[in-house]
Amino acid sequence: MLVQPYLFFNGRCAEALQFYREKLGADVLFQKYFREAPPNPERPIKPGTEDKIMHCTFRIGATELMGSDGDCEPGNAMPSGFGLSLTGDDRASAERLFNALSDGGNVLMPWQPTFWTDGFGMVTDRFGILWMVTSPHYAGQTN
Structure with a gap:
């Protein structure tokens, strides 16, 4: 499936x-x-x-x-009830992706470290699509 x-x-x-x-x-x-x-x-x-x-x-x-x-x-109503999650290859690429999607969009949560990862942000792009962009490095990860 x-x-x-x-x-x-x-x-x-x-x-x-x-x-x-x-x-x-x-x-x-x-x-x-x-x-x-x-x-x-x-x-x-x-x-x-x-x-x-x-x-x-x-x-x-x-x-x-x-x-x-x-x-x-x-x-027509903007899309709602879902978002797309995008994980960069590393923190720097994830932040670049977040900034790129923010161009003409609406930042809901600025790019920042969180308790679960060293970089995360949320943006609704210029087409109304919600993106949750994250770094693949998890906070507290030992390996």
Whole structure:
């Protein structure tokens, strides 16, 4: 069994993919636009969404995520009830990732040492996705 996050970007998927490419080294593995879908008279493509992303798969590190522009309706609620946890290779890389995701986002917990690790921070990025970024070095770890 495999569970993968599926993120809806409400019309900003291409922008999000470019941001994640630049900031996190994301690699887009698959991408289809609404205009590429077979015609369906019962569910025609909404005018203005033809060049929006119907579905994509992208990789960040070893994790594959999926995404879409969704229904592109203005005023849709921001995602809630979940967050993505991102662990850097070391403290310095984790802090760089946190700072990169903070660009245009909202820092909920600044990057700092905690009782469980030497670096952790929480940010909602410019697309409304909650990221919890952590260093792999745990406080009090002896090995």
